Amino acid sequence: MINVCLIGGSGHVGLAFSGSHGRDDIRFTAVAPGSSHENVAWLMPRMKEFGGEPKYYSDYKKMLLTEKPDLVVTDNYFGDHAEVNKAVLESGCHLFAEKPLATSLELLESVQKAFLSAGVQMAAMLNYRARGSFYTAWQMIQSGSIGEIRLLNAQKSYKLGDRPSFMRERKTYGGTLTWVGIHGIDWISWMSGQKFISVTAAQSSLHNHGAGTLEMTALAQFRLTHEVMASLSADYHNPPQAILHGDDRIRIVGTDGVIEVINDTLRLTNRDAAGWQQIACQPDQELFSGFLDQIEGKGICRVSAADSFTATEAAIRAQMSADSAQTISFS
C-alpha cells in the first residue's frame, strides 16, 4: 500500500485522483495547504473515495513528520512550488509535483539538489506525455515517419474563465510562460530530442479583465542543438464558446514529412500518401498511475525527473527572457 499525502490543491491535483481509480494499492492519508490562505478542505471528500479516514493538517511540515507518507502530491500556489517540493524531497518522500517545479533558477537548483540526495522518484505533471495523441506523435517520430526533426511550432490557448486571485499576482502565479507555456516547451524538448541553446520571449498582460499582472499572450522562440528551432505561442484568448478549454497544437516538421496534433487529432503528411493522413492514436493513459507503477518497479512513468527539470528550467528562462526583453542563453 502506497500512502499518499497532498500538499495544496490549486492546480491539477485531480490527476492524482483520476490516476488512482481502479487501483487498490494506494490510500490518501492526509492533506495540508502549501501556501498561506490556500483552501484545501474541499479535497477531503475526494480523498475519502479511495478509502480510509484522511486527516487535515494546517502545517504541511507537521504532516510530513507525523504521517511519514511514501508519496506526496504537491499542488500549491505556483510561486510556492519550490519550497514545498524541497521539503517533500528532504523528507525522503516520492514526489508527484504540479509544474513548474520552481519559478526561478535559484529555487530550481535547490529542488534539484534536494532530489539528488533524496534517492526517491519524482515526476512533474507534464501530463500531455500520457495523452494518446501526443504520445503517438512521439512514437511516429521515433519510428522515422518524418525523418530528422528540423522545426517545431507549439501552441497553447486557454479560456480565461474565472481565475483565482493568486493567479493575478506574479509572485504567487509565476507567469504564463511557466504555467501554460511549459507544456509546449516540454513537447518541443520531448519531440525534438534536442537540447535548448537560447530563448527569446515576449508577453503582454493587456486585456486581462482585471486579472492583475496575469499575462494574456506570450511568445517564445527557441534555438536548439543541430540548428533545430521551435516557436511557442501561449494565450488565454480561447473564447468561452470554444468546444475545448484548450486549443493545444504541436506541428513537427522533419526532413521527410510533417506531423501535427490539432483539434485533439493526429495527422501526418509524408511520402507514403497524398495529402494529410489521420492517424489512429494510442489510448490516453494516466500519468499518475504510471508514476505509481514506477515506484512499485512495475513500469516507467512517461515523465522522468530529468524531463521535469528540463522543462521547468526552459520555462523559467523563457519567463526571464520575456521579463527582460533579452535573449537568454542556456548555460
Added chain:
Amino acid sequence: MINVCLIGGSGHVGLAFSGSHGRDDIRFTAVAPGSSHENVAWLMPRMKEFGGEPKYYSDYKKMLLTEKPDLVVTDNYFGDHAEVNKAVLESGCHLFAEKPLATSLELLESVQKAFLSAGVQMAAMLNYRARGSFYTAWQMIQSGSIGEIRLLNAQKSYKLGDRPSFMRERKTYGGTLTWVGIHGIDWISWMSGQKFISVTAAQSSLHNHGAGTLEMTALAQFRLTHEVMASLSADYHNPPQAILHGDDRIRIVGTDGVIEVINDTLRLTNRDAAGWQQIACQPDQELFSGFLDQIEGKGICRVSAADSFTATEAAIRAQMSADSAQTISFS
C-alpha cells in the same frame, strides 16, 4: 492602352498574365532579362497571347529608353530586384514588382527615394491580399468579429522541388525570410494594423539537398505596437505528396475571438457560436488587374506602395536578425 514591359521572369511574373486575362486595355510590348544569365525567352509566346509582336532586348535599360512603357513588371533574380526597380522608377514607369523590393536596407532606401520622386504607382506581388480567404479574414477583423488583435501566428511551408541555381546563392536569392517569409510578414502587418518594433529570427540551411546556402527553415518573432506580438514560421519541408504546394496559415487572436486561414479555408471562433464556424470567402481577385485599375483611376490595388515598403523592410530586418543572431529594432 497600357504598354507593359517585363524585366526578368524568375519568380511570379505569371501574376501579370493571369491578371491580364479578359482585359483589352493592355499589351505586352517587350521583355529583357534583369540579371546576368537570366533566361526570359520563354516569356515571348506568353506575351503574344495578349496580341502584338513583343520584342526581346538583352539590355533592359535600352528597352526602357526605346519602348517607353507605361508599366514595367520586374521579376529578376531576387538579389538584383532593387537595381531594376530603381531603374524602372527613374524612367518614370509604373512598377509591379516581385517581392522583396530590395534585399538590404540601403538598397531599399534607394528604391524608396526613386519612388518618391517618380510620381508613379507601384505595388509588390504580395498577392495573398487578393486571395478570398485572406481578404475575408481581414474584412472580418475590420468588422470587429474578434475584437482587438493581440497575437498572430503566421506559417509558410513550401515544397522544395527543383530550385534554380540562383536560389542556391544568398547574393542572388536574398534569403528565405525575404522571399518566403515576407508573405507572412505582410499578413502580420496587414491583419494587425500595428507597426513593427523589433524582430528576432533564426534560420538553418541544413538538409537542403545540395541547394547551397538556401535556408530550409526559419523563424521570426515580432514585437509590434500596443504590445501586440507575432510569430512567423517558414520552411521548405512541405513533402512532395502534399496536396497543396504551400501550407499557408495565419491565426489571428483577438480579445473577442480567433480567426484563422488554414488548408485554404477560413474559420472563426467567437462568442456568437459554439466552436469553429467555417466562413464563406470572397472570390479570389487578381492583384495585377487591381493594379491596372488603379493606374486607370478605376479602383484601388489591394497592395499599396506603403504596404510594399513596410513588408520589404520588415523582411530585410528579419533576415538581418537571423544572419546576426541578434534582435533587430525598427529604427
